[in-house]
Amino acid sequence: MMSPRIFAGLLLLAWFPIISVRQAVTTAGAAKPGKLAASAGAAYEEIQVTARKYHFTPDPIRVQQGEPVLLVVTALDHEHGFAIKALGINVLLPKRRPVQIPLPTNRPGVYAIHCSHFCGLFHFWMKGKLIITPATQRAASTQP
Ligand SMILES: [Cu+2]
Numbered sequence: 001m002m003s004p005r006i007f008a009g010l011l012l013l014a015w016f017p018i019i020s021v022r023q024a025v026t027t028a029g030a031a032k033p034g035k036l037a038a039s040a041g042a043a044y045e046e047i048q049v050t051a052r053k054y055h056f057t058p059d060p061i062r063v064q065q066g067e068p069v070l071l072v073v074t075a076l077d078h079e080h081g082f083a084i085k086a087l088g089i090n091v092l093l094p095k096r097r098p099v100q101i102p103l104p105t106n107r108p109g110v111y112a113i114h115c116s117h118f119c120g121l122f123h124f125w126m127k128g129k130l131i132i133t134p135a136t137q138r139a140a141s142t143q144p
Helices: 004-030 135-142
Strands: 035-037 043-052 055-057 061-064 069-075 080-084 089-093 099-103 109-114 127-133
Touching (some): 043 080
Parallel strands (some): 061 127
Antiparallel strands (some): 035 043, 080 089, 109 127
16 A cells, blocks of 8 residues: 555646646747658658656647647657547557657647556656647737
8 A cells, every 4th residue: 555645745746747837838839840841742740759757748749720740759768658549549659769640630629648558656647738729829820
């Protein structure tokens, strides 16, 4: 059985990513994801994502609705999993081998990301967020 003291510690750590989200938003906004031209000629946005005990970076991942996006997710320290249940994504991330995950961006919203491969003590708290911004919001923001 878990002692109450350890349990309290775990609870505190579980809240830590939520507290740090505000800071992550600024960081994610500053790092512009690179544009890549696919061999077919269609441009899509490639977003590099890393997974390590016990978080995903960037967090949140922000994309625009309707934009073709390819996530390239790399586990740095251990095998992890990358799952977005609501979008039917669940991919195993082998250690240090980038995995390409095409991202459906047709439905705007905030989606929960979680690690789907047990990776250690805080595995169940290894979570992230994907934010798909509505296309209308982009149109509004680009107007003078
Ligand atoms: Cu993990």
